[in-house]
Amino acid sequence: MNFSPATIVLALALAACSPTPAAPPPLAGAKIGGPFALTDQDGKPATDRSFTGKYRIMYFGYTYCPDVCPTTAQTIGAAMRNLDKSDPVVSAKVVPVFVTVDPERDTPAVIKQFVRAFYPRFVGLTGSVTAIKTVAREYGVFAAKDKPTPNGGYLVEHSNAAYLMDPDNKPIALLPTDQGADATADEIKRWVK
Numbered sequence: 001m002n003f004s005p006a007t008i009v010l011a012l013a014l015a016a017c018s019p020t021p022a023a024p025p026p027l028a029g030a031k032i033g034g035p036f037a038l039t040d041q042d043g044k045p046a047t048d049r050s051f052t053g054k055y056r057i058m059y060f061g062y063t064y065c066p067d068v069c070p071t072t073a074q075t076i077g078a079a080m081r082n083l084d085k086s087d088p089v090v091s092a093k094v095v096p097v098f099v100t101v102d103p104e105r106d107t108p109a110v111i112k113q114f115v116r117a118f119y120p121r122f123v124g125l126t127g128s129v130t131a132i133k134t135v136a137r138e139y140g141v142f143a144a145k146d147k148p149t150p151n152g153g154y155l156v157e158h159s160n161a162a163y164l165m166d167p168d169n170k171p172i173a174l175l176p177t178d179q180g181a182d183a184t185a186d187e188i189k190r191w192v193k
Helices: 005-017 068-086 088-092 108-116 129-138 181-191
Strands: 037-040 045-047 055-061 094-100 123-126 143-145 156-158 162-165 171-174
Touching: 037 129, 055 068, 055 181, 068 088, 068 094, 068 181, 088 094, 094 108, 094 129, 108 123, 129 143, 162 181, 171 181
Parallel strands: 055 094, 094 123
Antiparallel strands: 037 045, 037 123, 055 162, 143 156, 162 171
């Protein structure tokens, strides 16, 4: 069967216009996330329902962290500032959330100072040791306090993942914070509708 060049061009044009099914989010169906009841950086109650209707970046760390947590929080803040400039509609739909894994030291006042250093809309959450362990488990986050130093200080070993969650608190993707603010902003734009 012979096709004319015009028929081939028309077929290619129609194929290019056909909608292709979107790939599902990488974390679709993962058992990450769940209900929580914590306290925000202003000392007010905050639950998973406080963010209903918003996409959220869920990042777990602690304010006394010497390196990883401030670096990741800085990347998230820079990605959000990039979105504020390049795509404010997307930015307005996203709430970056920092959840401490060290509630014994990370009081609301301490967390407030920490999150405000990185981005003005960053929400910081703390709570009782039990509440933090519960929410960390719900999000698949590992955290364990190291042995105290002679001066009483300590580090907290923890996983380093920033989850992008949908408005129903379902996981979408891990954000590539290790690749910088531009890659992180691009991944947010890819999924936030």
